[in-house]
Amino acid sequence: MNRYVVLPAHGFRSQTLAQAASLRATIPLAAAVRGANPAVRDAISKVDVIDSVSVDGPKLVEMTPETELRLRLEEPSLKIVPLVIYEKMRLVYEIKREAAAAVFSTAEQGAVLRIEDMAGGPIEGARVIAFTNFRTRAGDEGRTDANGAVRLRIASGTTLERIYVYGPPRYWGRFEKSFTLSNDASLQLEPIDLSQELTALRRFRADIPLTAGQGIVVGIVDSGVDSAHPLLPNVSGGANMVLAETKDDPGQIADWGPAAIDGEHGTHVAGIVGARPTAEFDLAGVAPGVTLRSYRVFPHTGGGATNYDIMNAIDRAVQDGCHIINLSLGGGTEDEALRAAIGSALDSGVLVIAAAGNDGRKPVSFPGTLPFCIAVTAMAWSDSFPSVSSEASDIARPYGSENTFLGAFSNFGPQIDLTGPGVGVISTLPEGTYGVMSGTSMASPAVAGYAAFLLAADGIILRLNGADRSTALRDRLFGSAVPLGLGRDYEGFGLPGKGST
Structure with a gap:
């Protein structure tokens, strides 16, 4: 069973959707009037209404793909749309796990990077994303602990093509190219100054x-x-x-x-x-x-x-x-x-x-x-x-x-x-x-x-x-x-x- 949005062929609301409490009552009747065969009527009757925006508005329904096709034929006054997923439009460059080259089988083999404030104090909760190959999005990532440390599953001595640090609240992030990892490496984050006129x-x-x-x-x-x-x-x-x-x-x-x-x-x-x-x-x-x-x-x-x-x-x-x-x-x-x-x-x-x-x-x-x-x-x-x-x-x-x-x-x-x-x-x-x-x-x-x-x-x-x-x-x-x-x-x-x- 798949889920679909059913709405009028034109507009957002219609009397076709308002004439009954559910599509089960509306659609088979209309199909029968036009002489639809019993098999079609039986298939359409299996439309399960999950929710409605309003009585005369779009509805979320559940039905088989075969029923969806038959419903399209029997009710041209309706539009049937599959569920679509939308994402937030915030930018974060992310690792593609399937392309994660230079990654060890155990985290203990990787290098430890420290993220600090400008005075050398640890910053907790910074998100570190390290790319060995930015084009394929290969690499590793993690968040810093209370000591400002993050262990990456990339060998010490590896030169990263790019490294991004997304700061926790109140801090700017950090970006470096051709950055060499080592267990004594660190990066500093600048605090946000709300009084800065050029932000x-x-x-x-x-x-x-x-x-x-x-x-x-x-x-x-x-x-x-x-x-x-x-x-x-x-x-x-x-x-x-x-x-x-x-x-x-x-x-x-x-x-x-x-x-x-x-x-x-x-x-x-x-x-x-x-x-x-x-x-x-x-x-x-x-x-x-x-x-x-x-x-x-x-x-x-x-x-x-x-x-x-x-x-x-x-x-x-x-x-x-x-x-x-x-x-x-x-x-x-x-x-x-x-x-x-x-x-x-x-x-x-x-x-x-x-x-x-x-x-x-x-x-x-x-x-x-x-x-x-x-x-x-x-x-x-x-x-x-x-x-x-x-x-x-x-x-x-x-x-x-x-x-x-x-x-x-x-x-x-x-x-x-x-x-x-x-x-x-x-x-x-x-x-x-x-x-x-x-x-x-x-x-x-x-x-x-x-x-x-x-x-x-x-x-x-x-x-x-x-x-x-x-x-x-x-x-x-x-x-x-x-x-x-x-x-x-x-x-x-x-x-x-x-x-x-």
């Missing part, structure tokens, strides 16, 4: 007031947001949209905080949109006046999010009154389920902004490829992070004005609408702290925050309804941007905030 988010938001975005609600469809963070008092609620967690326990819908595994991503994204600085932390999002809502689609068990959960989250955000939705996620092939959900959101006046993807100059990831979804690449300033940080490896052509470049990982193509800061972005992390991430995941919420700033300041657009509002806001956002000289397919209209606002 990406501070530079991007420039003179935007701390009240920017008041009255605007931004939905964060992601891995959950830490509402207890002192910089995120503007998180007003949300919903856990992971069906696997809520189906048998509806009370889990209230569990919209960070996922247990890899859950920090959503909090970082939320902070980029609307973190509010405090006396202790001088860290502001683009539009600190916004109200944030968290829609968790990534499960506690780790891994990706399904298209059904994401489309359900988009619809829930629209029903909850969000003006803007951020999608720092993406996948490969086009998915009709998300196309319908995003189209419905735009028809309701909600602007949807998505990450372009981190595949290293490959085509734009879906849903950023949709012509009505704002696709955002990741630019940066080469002087916005330490010269030896992990971000330094992402400086690449094309280069633009004012020390700008497009991150080496960022996708590009004719579907690109805008660019935003996405390399070495400092933002909030769970448990009341902050740290650095890179990716089109970071660029997308920066643009979403700027859109919120523009919408809050423009009462005429705010009073519009339906597609008129989302279209007017889109055009306003495009009009606020100017090219950096990166090229049309790399930056679209350019970087928001530099043009006429």
Whole structure:
């Protein structure tokens, strides 16, 4: 049995889906009216409805592939879409285990590397990724212990092609080429200075007031947001949209905080949109006046999010009154389920902004490829992070004005609408702290925050309804941007905030 999303052939809701409590009651009757043979009717009756976005909205069903084919023939008014998995668009260069050359059978044979602060003290929790061959992604990785040490299954004396250290909260990472491992080797990480004027988010938001975005609600469809963070008092609620967690326990819908595994991503994204600085932390999002809502689609068990959960989250955000939705996620092939959900959101006046993807100059990831979804690449300033940080490896052509470049990982193509800061972005992390991430995941919420700033300041657009509002806001956002000289397919209209606002 396979799972599929069933939705109208056109649009997001239909009377065909509303006429019965389940497809079991609807489809066989329609098939019988057209004289379908008993075998077909029997097959269609085996459609098991797992969940519905709404009574007249898309449904998650379970059936055999044979039943799916017959249902396509018998009900042309319906569209049947397989489940698709989407991933977060944060950049981390990772080892491919199948290509892990120069790896020992026992960890005790490998070299020990020490990660330290600038004073020589140990740093715990740094992620170390060592490549013996970067092209094939061969090597080993690990995290530092309380002594700042990590044992890699690579022989002492081996010269690594590349080594990346991703810092724990409050530290920049580190990047080195042609680094020779030895048991007395060490690397130092620089602490993050929140007062530094050239950091990406501070530079991007420039003179935007701390009240920017008041009255605007931004939905964060992601891995959950830490509402207890002192910089995120503007998180007003949300919903856990992971069906696997809520189906048998509806009370889990209230569990919209960070996922247990890899859950920090959503909090970082939320902070980029609307973190509010405090006396202790001088860290502001683009539009600190916004109200944030968290829609968790990534499960506690780790891994990706399904298209059904994401489309359900988009619809829930629209029903909850969000003006803007951020999608720092993406996948490969086009998915009709998300196309319908995003189209419905735009028809309701909600602007949807998505990450372009981190595949290293490959085509734009879906849903950023949709012509009505704002696709955002990741630019940066080469002087916005330490010269030896992990971000330094992402400086690449094309280069633009004012020390700008497009991150080496960022996708590009004719579907690109805008660019935003996405390399070495400092933002909030769970448990009341902050740290650095890179990716089109970071660029997308920066643009979403700027859109919120523009919408809050423009009462005429705010009073519009339906597609008129989302279209007017889109055009306003495009009009606020100017090219950096990166090229049309790399930056679209350019970087928001530099043009006429």
